[in-house]
Amino acid sequence: MIELRKVTKRFGDHVALDDVSIEVAAGTVHVLLGSSGSGKSSVLRLILGLLMPEAGEVLVEGTRVTEATRAALVRRLGYVVQDGGLYPHLTAFDNVALPARVQAWATPRIRERVSALGAMVGLDGPLLARYPRELSGGQSQRVGLMRALMLDPPLLLLDEPLGALDPIVRAELQAQLGTLFTTLGKTVVLVTHDIREAALLGATITLMTDGRIVQQGSFADLVERPASSFVSRFLSAQTLLPVGAEKG
Amino acid sequence: MRRLGSLAIGLLALHATAGNALDADVIRVGSKSFTESYILAEIAAQVIEKTGEARVERQLGLGGTGLAYRALASGAIDLYPEYTGTLSYIILKDPSLRTLEAIRARLGASGLTATDSLGFNNTYALAVRGDVADRLGLRSISDLARHPALTAAFSSGFLEREDGWPGLSRRYGISLAQVRVMEHALAYRAIVSGEVDVMDVFSTDGQLERLRLRILRDDRGFFPDYWAVLLARKELPEKYPRTWARLREALEGRLDERRMQQLNAMADLDGKSVPEVAAAFLGTERSVGTGRSGLGRELYALTLDHLLLVLVSLAVAVMIGVPLGIAAAHFRKTGQIELGTIGMLQTIPALALLVFMIPLFGIGKFPALVALSLYALLPVVRSTYAGLMSIDGRLLEMAFVLGLGRLARLLRIEIPLASIGIMAGIKTAAVMTVGTATLAAFIGGGGYGTLIVRGLALDDTATILAGAAPAAAMAVAFHAAFELLDRLAVPRGLRR
Numbered sequence: 001m002i003e004l005r006k007v008t009k010r011f012g013d014h015v016a017l018d019d020v021s022i023e024v025a026a027g028t029v030h031v032l033l034g035s036s037g038s039g040k041s042s043v044l045r046l047i048l049g050l051l052m053p054e055a056g057e058v059l060v061e062g063t064r065v066t067e068a069t070r071a072a073l074v075r076r077l078g079y080v081v082q083d084g085g086l087y088p089h090l091t092a093f094d095n096v097a098l099p100a101r102v103q104a105w106a107t108p109r110i111r112e113r114v115s116a117l118g119a120m121v122g123l124d125g126p127l128l129a130r131y132p133r134e135l136s137g138g139q140s141q142r143v144g145l146m147r148a149l150m151l152d153p154p155l156l157l158l159d160e161p162l163g164a165l166d167p168i169v170r171a172e173l174q175a176q177l178g179t180l181f182t183t184l185g186k187t188v189v190l191v192t193h194d195i196r197e198a199a200l201l202g203a204t205i206t207l208m209t210d211g212r213i214v215q216q217g218s219f220a221d222l223v224e225r226p227a228s229s230f231v232s233r234f235l236s237a238q239t240l241l242p243v244g245a246e247k248g
Numbered sequence: 249m250r251r252l253g254s255l256a257i258g259l260l261a262l263h264a265t266a267g268n269a270l271d272a273d274v275i276r277v278g279s280k281s282f283t284e285s286y287i288l289a290e291i292a293a294q295v296i297e298k299t300g301e302a303r304v305e306r307q308l309g310l311g312g313t314g315l316a317y318r319a320l321a322s323g324a325i326d327l328y329p330e331y332t333g334t335l336s337y338i339i340l341k342d343p344s345l346r347t348l349e350a351i352r353a354r355l356g357a358s359g360l361t362a363t364d365s366l367g368f369n370n371t372y373a374l375a376v377r378g379d380v381a382d383r384l385g386l387r388s389i390s391d392l393a394r395h396p397a398l399t400a401a402f403s404s405g406f407l408e409r410e411d412g413w414p415g416l417s418r419r420y421g422i423s424l425a426q427v428r429v430m431e432h433a434l435a436y437r438a439i440v441s442g443e444v445d446v447m448d449v450f451s452t453d454g455q456l457e458r459l460r461l462r463i464l465r466d467d468r469g470f471f472p473d474y475w476a477v478l479l480a481r482k483e484l485p486e487k488y489p490r491t492w493a494r495l496r497e498a499l500e501g502r503l504d505e506r507r508m509q510q511l512n513a514m515a516d517l518d519g520k521s522v523p524e525v526a527a528a529f530l531g532t533e534r535s536v537g538t539g540r541s542g543l544g545r546e547l548y549a550l551t552l553d554h555l556l557l558v559l560v561s562l563a564v565a566v567m568i569g570v571p572l573g574i575a576a577a578h579f580r581k582t583g584q585i586e587l588g589t590i591g592m593l594q595t596i597p598a599l600a601l602l603v604f605m606i607p608l609f610g611i612g613k614f615p616a617l618v619a620l621s622l623y624a625l626l627p628v629v630r631s632t633y634a635g636l637m638s639i640d641g642r643l644l645e646m647a648f649v650l651g652l653g654r655l656a657r658l659l660r661i662e663i664p665l666a667s668i669g670i671m672a673g674i675k676t677a678a679v680m681t682v683g684t685a686t687l688a689a690f691i692g693g694g695g696y697g698t699l700i701v702r703g704l705a706l707d708d709t710a711t712i713l714a715g716a717a718p719a720a721a722m723a724v725a726f727h728a729a730f731e732l733l734d735r736l737a738v739p740r741g742l743r744r
Contacts, residue, residue: 050645071648079649085642089664089739098660099650131741147650 001026001187002047002155007056009042009211016042018211019056024204029181029188031202033195035234039211040191044157047189048074060155078148078186082160084140086132092143093128099150117146122176138169149184158190162197174200195235207231273302275484275491278325280316281309281690281705283515283522284370284452284476284508288329288499290526292478295498298532299491307611308522309701311690313338315603315611319692320479321358322610327480330362331370333472335479348477359482365475367501368508372406372471373451374416378460380445388467392446393422400446401430401438411472412448419470433707451505454513476503498530515706522706543714546699551718554695557613557685558726561620562678569625569677570670573632574658587633594626598684602691616685616693623684624677631673635666667738675730682723686715696722 002024009017017039024030032040045051046058049070058065060073086095093114100110118125121142132140141161148156161177162170178201181188192198198205199219207214207222214234215227226232275296279289286308293304307325310316317339319325335355336345345351352362376386384395392398406412407429417423424446430438435447440459449456451463478495485492503511511529514520520528572590576583593601601623605615639662647657663670689697699715702708735743 048649050648071651074649075651077649079646081642081646085646087643087661087665087741089667089741091741098652102650102652102656102660133741151651 001061002030002189003059004043004046005057005059007046007053007058009039009046009051009053015211017046017053020208020211020213021056022206022213022216024187024189026187027185028203029190029201031198031205032189032191032208033193033198033202033205034208035193037210038208040208041159042211044079044159044189044191047157048077048079075151076153076155078151078153078156080141080144080148080156080158080161082163084132084137084144086135086140086143086147088132090131091128092123092130092132092135092139095132095143096128096146096150099147103151113150114146117149120149120180121145136169137165138173141165141173154186156184156186156188158188160191160193162194163192177201207234209234274305275302275327275488276305276307276325278310278316278319278328278692279308280313280328281311281701283454283512283706285329286522286702286705287511287515287525287529288366288476288478290522291499291529292327292329292495294523294526294530294532295494296491298530299488299494301488301491307692309689309698309705310611310692311599311603311701315606315691317479318606319611320360320481323481324611324692326484327478329366329476330479331474331476332365333371333474335362335477337472343472346473348475355479356482360479361482361485362477362479363496364500365477366499367476367503368452368505369473369475370450370452370505370508371466371474372412373449373463373466374446375439375449375456375461375463376446377439377442378462381462381464386462386464388465389416389420389422389470390467392424392464393420396423397425398445399426399428399443400424401428401435401444402448403432403435404429406448416470419468452508452512454509454511454516457506457509458513458517476508503529519708522702547714547718550694550696550698550715551722553698554682554685554719554722557616557620557688557693557695558678558681558722561617561624561685562674562681564617564621565624565628565677565681566674568621569628569673570632572625573629573670574636574662576629576633577636583633587629590626590629593622598623599687599690602687602693606691611692613688613693616688616691620681620685620688624681627673627676627680628670629673631669631676632666635669635673636662638669639665664739665742668734668742671730671734671737675727675734678726678730679723682719682726686719 002022004020004022007017007020008015020039020043022030022043032043034040042051046053047060047065049065049067052067061076063069063073065073086092087098090098096114096117097110100113114128115125118128123139123142123146127135127139132143135143145161162173165173174197181201190201202219204216205219205222206216209230215222215231217225222231223235226235277289277293277296279285289306289308293306296302296304307319310319310328313334316325316328316330320328332348332351335351337343340351340354342354345354348362348364355361374389374392380386385391386395402413407427408414413427428444430447432449435444436455436459438444439447439461449461449463455461456463478499511525514525514528515522572586576586596604598619602616602619605619609615609618643661643665644657647661652660685695686697686700688695689701696715696719700712703710703712703715
C-alpha cells in the first residue's frame, strides 16, 4: 500500500535518508522507531509529498508520489502530528470539519460525522466548541486524530502523536489507539521514539538511526534476534530512561 | 462589492467636479496661504456673493504660487489674487513683461485674464524706525549710502536672492557696518528695540504702521513691481459680466499700500477674522455672532471633509495593500522588490508627494486622496506581509495535507492567522493618515488642515489649534475605534 524504494533524501550536505526501502502492507500497523534525527519523520513527509527524494521513489497505493500526483494522493492519507497541529483560530469542531468543508459537504453530514468521530476517540461534545488553547494536550491530540479521520482515508500517518503528553495520558491514549487501529483496519505508519509504544502498537517495526535502517521485523525479532549491537543497546538504554523525556 | 463600486464612482465624481470649474453657476475663488492673499480673495468672494450671479466656493490657502496658478490654469479655481512681478518673473518667466498690458496679452494665450492693478505694490522694501529716519534725514535708499555705520537684519531669502540685498547693495553702492540673518518676526523685535537699524519688509506688511517704521523710497527703481491684480479664467467675464464689472469696480485702484497695511494689521494683529476684515473694507456689516457659530459650522464641515479623506484613502490602501502584502509573501523574490518600492514611497515627504499629484490630477480632493492612499500603503502592505510570514510553516503544510487549495488556504487559514498583524497595520495607517491628511489643505483638499494653513498664514495660534486639536482627537478616536474593530476582525481563538 505504501512503499519506499531505495530512497535517498539530502538537506544540503546532511543525508537525512540513505538508501531506505520500506514496505507497508495494507491493513497493518508499521512503526518507525528511532531517536530524534534518525530520519523517521522525513519518511512520513516523503509519503505525503511534502518532500521529494533525490534518489529512489515513493509509492502510495501503487502510484508514484510526484509534484503532479501528490495533491490527489494526499486525499488517501490522514496525518496526525505531535502537538496536534490544530488551527488556533478555529474551534475544535471547525478544525475537524475543515477538510469536509473544503470538499463542500452538507452541514448535517459534517455534524453527524464529527459526533461519530467524537464518540470514537472519546471526546465530549462541549469540548468541540472550545478553541485549541482551551484544550489539554490529550484533548488536542484527540481532535487532531478526529481531523485526520474526517474524510475516512484508508491510510493513516502519525508523527509522534503522543510525544508531548504526560505519562498517564500517554498510556491511556496508547491503549485507545491500539483498539482504534484494530477496529478501523486502516493501513497505519506511526513514528515514535518510544519502545513501549512500538511494542504495543506495531505489527512491524523499522528501527532507524542516522538515516539508515538498522533492522526491520516484529518486536520479538528485534529483542530476540538483534541485527547489531546497536539494536540491543537502543532497546536496553530506553528502559532506563523515563518515558517521554525525549521529544522529536 | 457594491460598496466598492459606489466608492469608485464617488471618486470619479470628485475628480470630475475638480475639472469643470464653471459648471452650475459656481465661482471658485482661490488664494495663496498668506494673510493678504486670503483677504483679497475673501473680498472678491463677498463681492461675487453680493452680485448674486453665482454661488462662491472658497479654495483658500493653496500652498504657493505654483499650486495656485496650476489650479487656475487647470480650471480647478476661477480666480485668485496675484502680483505682476510674480506673473512676469515666476509664472510667465519673462522679466521683459513690464506692463500689465503685456502680461495680459501673454495670459490671453492660456485662456486667462487679469484686472487692472488693485492700487498697491507689495514689493520688497527697506524699512527703518521713524525716529532714526527723522534724525538722520533718511528718505530714500540712496540716503543709506551716506550712513555706513548702520546695522541691518535681513531675512535669509532677501539676503541671498539676486533681486534682494546682493543686487541692491551693488546698484546703490551701499555697504553697512553689520548685516545679520534674521527672520521677519525676530527682526521686527530687533529693530524696535534698537538692536538693528534697517530690515527688509514687504511694503504692505500690517506691522509697519503699528511699529512706526518708515519705508525708504526705492529711488533707483531696483525692486521689481508687484502690483496686486485679480487673475481669472477668461470664461469668468464672459459668463458673468455683471460679477466681473462689480469686482473691477470694487477693487481696481481701491487699495493703496496704507490701506492694505491696515487690512493686514486687522487680521494679523487685531485678531479679526478674514471675512470680518473683508466686510470692513467693503463697508458691509457682519454681525459679531456669526464668527463663533461660523467656526462651529465650519468645523463640522471640515470634520466631515477630514473623515472622508481618511476613510476613502484608508479603504483604498487596504483594498490595494492587503493583496500586495499577500503577493509579496507568496512571491518572495518579486516581493522584495515590491516592498522596496513601496518603502521608497514612504521616504518621500508627505507634502512633496501631495505636490507631485498636481501635474497628474490638479488640485482638490482627488489628488489628495491618491497621495494619502499611496502614503497609507506601506504600513498595510508591510503588516500583511509580516503577518503572513510569521505563520508556522507546519500549519501551512497541514492545510495542503487536509486538501485545501491555494485560495481556500489563503482565505481559511492564512488571512485569519495573520489578522492580528494586518489589523495592527491598518490601525497604524489610519492614525497616521488622520495626521497626514491635514497637509491636504495645501493642495485644496480640505479637511482640518484648512484651519492650520490659515492659522499659519495669519500667525494665529487659536486658528491653528482649532484645526490641530480636532485632528489629534480624531486620531485618538480612530485608535479607539480600531481597538473595538479588533474584537470583530480577529478570531476569538487568537485573542489574548
